[in-house]
Amino acid sequence: MQSAPHIRIDVSSQTPAYEQIAGEIRALLVSGQLGPGWRLPTVRQLALDLNVHHNTVAQAYRVLAAEGWLELRRGRGVRVVQRAKPAAPGAKARRRFQTQLNRLLAKAAAEGISPSAIARQLALHARDVRNWAPAKGSN
Amino acid sequence: MQSAPHIRIDVSSQTPAYEQIAGEIRALLVSGQLGPGWRLPTVRQLALDLNVHHNTVAQAYRVLAAEGWLELRRGRGVRVVQRAKPAAPGAKARRRFQTQLNRLLAKAAAEGISPSAIARQLALHARDVRNWAPAKGSN
DNA sequence: GTCTCTGTACATTGTACACGTACAGCATAC
């Protein structure tokens, strides 16, 4: 029931602010750092913290609500809810993930991050990811 | 000196077409599947293949030319050139990479891809990445 | 020179992001 951990976005980034906000919060949700019952800051409060417009935060919240993570209620704030387990991903989703990962790694390498450093990061994240949830299925 | 391997983009994706094209080619360049001396398809040819406008392909090529991968010459086509080794990345670049990787993995998990499947993909890519280039520095 | 290939420049159109402002639902104090 505490307030959400700190979130940071980069206004100079080319990825939209609302998408960055949604992405940050989604990461907290997926990793379990934010669970059902928690309250998120109000759209105006988070907007103040991040120095954006409250409608921008609202858009991010709506994205997550559409995914089933949040419940938005006028006058009452935003709550994290128990989310239904998502359907098994199609081949398209898996392929898209692979493509995006590939492009991200290539961009990192092009920026000068060494292959070994990239591989190290991947290994670290792989370890973290395994702790996110008890892998039930086998997709 | 052959023509480039096949490239595929997703018009329904929200990432711009020119960025997808640049990303795909960059991945080929970084991994060494495309090296100095190779010729890329003309902007009009690749535009036909991908079903986009040739100016869109040109924009992708310019992105890569700005990064030092390609040489564009009017009337002569596009060549892959020897690229100067990029400067060591700043802390900001590394942090941005980490953030984007984190968000990508969270999104994949939210779409239903299991943590174990994600971790497996990470391990596979980590192996590939190590073969990209002889890691000289230690960043 | 002429033709045809190449990449490039520029104007136009559609779309999406971020914002300002006003509104509507809910909780609380009194």
Place this chain on the structure above:
DNA sequence: GTATGCTGTACGTGTACAATGTACAGAGAC
């Protein structure tokens, strides 16, 4: 119960950018 102040939401606007249509300019074959 009513007033007040909080909440998220709806809508219009300015701006930026992606993708395109069209016309141009450099390079080579003949």
